[in-house]
Every structure is written in C-alpha cells, then in structure tokens.
Amino acid sequence: MPEPFRLGIAGLGTVGTGVVKIIQEHGALLAARAGRAIEIVAVSARNPLKERGIDLSRYEWVDDAQALAGRTDIDAVVELIGGSEGLARALVEGSLQAGKHVITANKALLAHHGYALAQCAEENSVCLSYEAAAAGGIPIIKALREGFAGNNIQAVYGILNGTCNYILTAMRESGRNFSEVLLEAQERGYAESDPSFDVDGVDAAHKLCLLTSLSFGVKPDFNSLKVKGIRRIDAMDITFAQELGYRIKLLGIARRLNGKIMQVLEPCLVPVDSPLGVIEDVYNAVYVEGDFVSTQLLTGRGAGEGPTGSAVISDIVDLARGQRIPAFGVVTTALKDAQWKPLGETVARFYIRLSVFDRAGVIADISAILRDMNISIESLIQRGRDPGQPVPIVLTTHESPQGAVMEACDLFSRLEAVVDEPCLIRIEDFK
C-alpha cells in the first residue's frame, strides 16, 4: 500500500469533531476505499481544553493553525475554522501556496474569495475541495462537478439552510410567530446565538453562489446576489399560504434565461405537495435541471456533525485516491463573468399581503393600481371585517414582471388606507 495520506486539521467545532470521529471509527474502511491510510498528523483549535468527546492525544497539537501550512509532513490541510477573512483565509491561502491540498467547509470564504483561491490552487498544482460547504451531507458539489458533467445545466435551486427550514416548519405547525420559534430553535441548538447569518439568508446565499458557479461555469459573485431572509415572514403569511395550497420555503434559485443568469435567495411560496413543499424541518434539498439528465433531486441532512463530517471525508478520500479536479469544475481561465438578469425583468406569480384600514373603496384603489400596472389578479382574500381597524388583504397575481409588481407595492404603500410595508413573496410552481 502507498504512503498514508497525511492531514492537518484546523478547527475542532461540530464539523471538525465529526471528521476526527469518522477517521477514528472507520480507519480500516477508509484505508480500503482510499487505497491508503488516512492519517491525522496535527490538529489546531482555539481551545485545547474544551471537552469534545474524542481522544486527541495521538495527534500533535498546534497552537497556531497557520503553522500547518508550512509543514512538510502534511499532504492536505482541512480548514474548519470558518469566516471569510482572518485566520481561515490566511491558512487556506498559505496552505495552497505551500503546495498543500485544502479541504474546507467554509462557504463564506469561497463565496467571497473562491475565484482567487481557485487560481492560487491551480498555480500551485493542488486542489481546493469543499463538498461540505453546501447542503452538508448531500453530495451536490460532486454531482455538479462530476455526476452531471455531460449536461448543460439549465437551473439549480433548493432549500439550502436547515435552520430556516426548521423555523418555517415550526411556525406552520404551531402557528407561532418568528421570534418565538427562533428562541426555541436557539434553545434546541438549531440556531446560533447570533442567528443573523442563517435567518437573513446569508449562509444559504453563500451556498447558492457556489452552486451557481459550478452549474453555469461562471465566477462566484456574492455581491451581485439579491438576498432576503425570513425575519419578515409573519405567522399570518404562513396561514394564508396554506389556505392557497402553498408552503413558504427559503429558496436559492439560479436559472439560465436566454444568455443571462437569474439568481435570487428569498422566501418563496411552493405548492404544499411539491417535492420541495414536503421537505421539512432541518432537511435540505437541491434540484438540478440538465439538458440531458432532465430533473434530478437530492435530499438529505444539510448540517450537523455526522452529515457535514461525511462530506469532508468524501473530499479527503477523493484526494487520497489521487483525484484532481479544478475547484469549479473547469480551469479558472474558463470561468466566465456572469451576465446577471435583473430581478425586475424576471417574470413570476406573486403573493402580496397588505394591511389596510377596513373602509369602503380600498379594494377599488388597489385594483386600479394593478390595472394601471397591467398586473392581473389571480385571487383576492379579505378576511374579517373590523371597521376603522387594519385588516389583511391577500392577493395573488398571474405571471407578471417583478419590477412592475414591486412598483405596484410601492404605490400601495402610499395609499392612505394602507398601513405597514406590503409583504411581497414570489410564487414558484417549478412547472
């Protein structure tokens, strides 16, 4: 058997602990699959004393993770520190420059600096692997980079953040509002103490950037991605959606539209009985539409020690087996700058909820605005009569340009009878 494949692991949080556990529990299995032993040489983390439930005594402890980059007794550095800057970025850059393969779960780093890091890996003839950076245990990076390599990908979309899906599911099942459910999710450990990365859609947006790049052969470009989270979703919206036969899911969507790419991360209404509508709790799901393979759906746990650790290990085994693939599936010189389709130009059906004072003529005013914007109403619900008080009015539109619908919402908000900002949600039937 050839020499062992030697690792330096930086970061021993949930994922790092999972990786060490798998290597310890499945040593023989991994060696048989990789054709050589997988060996941890050194580990590094902020707190050497933290109880992690794993025996680290047989590994060299390194206080400064950065030191792993320069070591000659390591083949690959596993970066599980996180964050798009600072130590994580320095370690990944340094390791690649020192001719070491890098395996990371760091979606933020790749969404912001993926292109430069991929160039750096190429210049040093090493690989940058990140199966764990999107959808946890679901092998979606491998599917896009290898499994569907024979296809011109038309679209990639799905549920990419387990925390948000858990919160939306719990809101629907309990009828409670966002803040209550978020608190519970934090107590259960499904949401961080600072939940903004998850609930504001940033984490899912980082993942979508990578899937878009892999699917369409474009440079990852986080800054041009429109991101909306789930904070503003009201319990009322979930109830109305259900009444209309839909569920609200935070979706990442990237689709080819004659030469341009439409890319958006926002809550959407999806049919309650559709393949994405039935994905609940912490589960993730990713759809891929290829011109030859047609529609494929991958579903599984998108986070957690086991699933994410499993994804990191698949990268390790690939590299130990000698697999060498460019970070984004093609050499960086082949990656194009994407032509983004302005969202305003994209056409969809929409859900609009207004809070209006219950007085005569309001609906006439609203209808007039929609008529003038050439937007046709598919359904209108006005529940509860409460003269002088704000009551909800819910509209769904037929296919209309998003720009026109946004402008209509802007006009609604100027109506005297309308209180608060209108709530606008895209409807995705995926037909």
Place this chain on the structure above:
Amino acid sequence: MPEPFRLGIAGLGTVGTGVVKIIQEHGALLAARAGRAIEIVAVSARNPLKERGIDLSRYEWVDDAQALAGRTDIDAVVELIGGSEGLARALVEGSLQAGKHVITANKALLAHHGYALAQCAEENSVCLSYEAAAAGGIPIIKALREGFAGNNIQAVYGILNGTCNYILTAMRESGRNFSEVLLEAQERGYAESDPSFDVDGVDAAHKLCLLTSLSFGVKPDFNSLKVKGIRRIDAMDITFAQELGYRIKLLGIARRLNGKIMQVLEPCLVPVDSPLGVIEDVYNAVYVEGDFVSTQLLTGRGAGEGPTGSAVISDIVDLARGQRIPAFGVVTTALKDAQWKPLGETVARFYIRLSVFDRAGVIADISAILRDMNISIESLIQRGRDPGQPVPIVLTTHESPQGAVMEACDLFSRLEAVVDEPCLIRIEDFK
C-alpha cells in the same frame, strides 16, 4: 491541452445514440470539464443502415465490435450492447485484457460476472465504470463509491425500474389491471415487446446486486437474490392498499441485520405520503442510510436516452480526468462473500389477500391459523357479501417473521373455502 481521450463505442441503441449526441452537442463543454477533448474514434452496431438521427459519418464504422478491444488508437471501450453473455461479455473481457478502460451500462453482465471482470480490470490496471447500469441519470454509483465513502452503509433501497413504476402508477390511476396497462406501456415505448426482464423484476434485481455490493463491500451475487415481479399484482390489491393508506411499489431492498445482509426485490406496500410513495411514473428513487450522513434520497429519471447517456458521459469524463477507482470501490481482494439473511428470518408487517367462498366460519378458520402461528392481525377487511361466490378478504399483520407468515399462507390455501393462491405483500414503513 493533453491528448484527446479516445473512445470506441459498441452498441447504438437508445443509450448509445444518447452518448453520441451529448459528445457532439457538448464537445467544447466536455473538453473544458475533462481538461482534454473527448473523441469518438470508431463505432459499431448490428445495423449500419438504421436511422438514428445522428451523423456517424465522421467515425470509423467497425462491423465486428470485438475488433475495438485490440485497437491501439482507443483509450476506452464503451459497451452498450447489453446481455450478460455473448458479444457484450467477450468485448468487455477482451478490452480489459487489452488494457483499455471499459464503460458500460450493462447491469446484467455486472450482476453475473462483475467480480471476475473487476479482477480482470485490476490485473490490467484499467477501470471498469458503470454509472449508467443503475438508476439511469441518478449518480448513485458515484454517491456510494465516493460521496458516502466516509460511512458504514446500513441500508440501500429504492425504486429501480421505471417501467414497473409506470405500470403500477397507471394501474392505480385508471383502476385497470396489469395486462391492459402493460399493453399500453408497450405501445408508448415504456416497455419492451418482451417485457419479462422489467415486469418480473430481473432488471431491478441486477441493479440492486450492484448497489448491495458497493454499499456493503461484498461480491455481487445475483443468484442468491430473491426476486418477485409485479405480474401477480391485481387491480384489487392496489385499491385495497390505497384504502389502507399505501401504494404498491416494486422495491429493491438491502439492509445490514447484525452481521448478515437482507436482500430482496419484490413489490411492497409503502405509505402513500412517504418519500417513496410519491415517486410515480417512470421516476426512480434510491435511499441510502449511512452511519454518519444519516438518510439521503436521490430521485430522477432512471432510464431513457438523455438520462442514461448523461450517466455514461460522467464515467467518460471521470476517466478522461484521470480518476481511477476500483469497480466496487475497494480492490477485489477486499470484497467479502456476503452472509445473506434468510428471508424467512426477517421480520416485517404483511398484507395478505385471500379469495374465499363467502360462507360461515371462514374467518374463524383463518384467525385460528394465525393464532396458532402466533401472528397478530392488525386489520381485516371483508368487502361485499355474495353467498356461494368467492369474495376477497384482506388482512394486515403486525410485525411477524416472514417464514411464519408464508407458512400461514400455505395453510390458508389448503382451506376448502379458499380459492387461488393467497397474495402476500411486504409492508415497508421505513421507520
């Protein structure tokens, strides 16, 4: 750019035509992804004159496919002839012996001779790739061999034959019986003129053999696999199943049960709202349970020119990229002989339909037999009273050893009042 990756393609039916189309339409895309051009040097098929809707003029036509094995201007032979013996087997063996990689969609060949062929590939330091041999466009071979490499797989199961799933779906939707629907499926081209390979479960069984081998590291062993098709499924069973909250699906199931492996291919009742229950028409779906990644589900088109062609291309691109993985994920010397769990020892819930003469005491006799076999009844349905005529009685059992239930069915069939063979179907709740 390095030398092109040169192919010889044998067999230009549905899949072969798809492969040629993809290479012709996506030449530049494939070259960018593989890092080198993918080039078809020679093709071979039974009928050179058949109209396939593709231009073959630029390729050398070879009358004897076997000749491809010996050519020095070919890197890999793509075998799409089919069949477990004859030309397909000779070509694959000859190509491997001549030091050529082989890419095949031939599940029958691999289920019967996979182990010997994998050895042959190893001895000649070449690869035997077969992503297209199971579940068409779904990258399940890659997922098991690479994506879930960090896991000890506990179970793999799913819907592996699109034709049967289409027939069962159509039977349920139309209430028609098997033979009518089969005829329609044949007219639509969803079923072969000789449908036995599909409807008798043989095709799905070949696929399950490969998934079992990859999941558990055992030699593929078709002969010890118990196979039952869908011919005996009556329209009545589908109706009763629905009434009980189930759908009937032809499932391949392989599961670790303390050291042994339970492997079966047969129709099962699955909950109507379960992830497998909602997979309809020609779609396939495969579940994988890993000890770290937990449950993963892959869904997509399991057959057809595009999806299966896409799977063949993914193997071609992997090899062109220089990826080298043993056929069954580990070297053949590491593959074990499976210890199969006798089906009689496996425990499950069961659906039993009897056709009995409607006379007093029948149910007493049936209940007595079940009591004596220590099988407890979960539900019993007797529809329609028709003194002197056969009427259906449907039972579902609580968890019981399959052996005991089969013995009970044998005793039922000896009751004077019972006409025909009892219909026995496993219930899979996948809890």
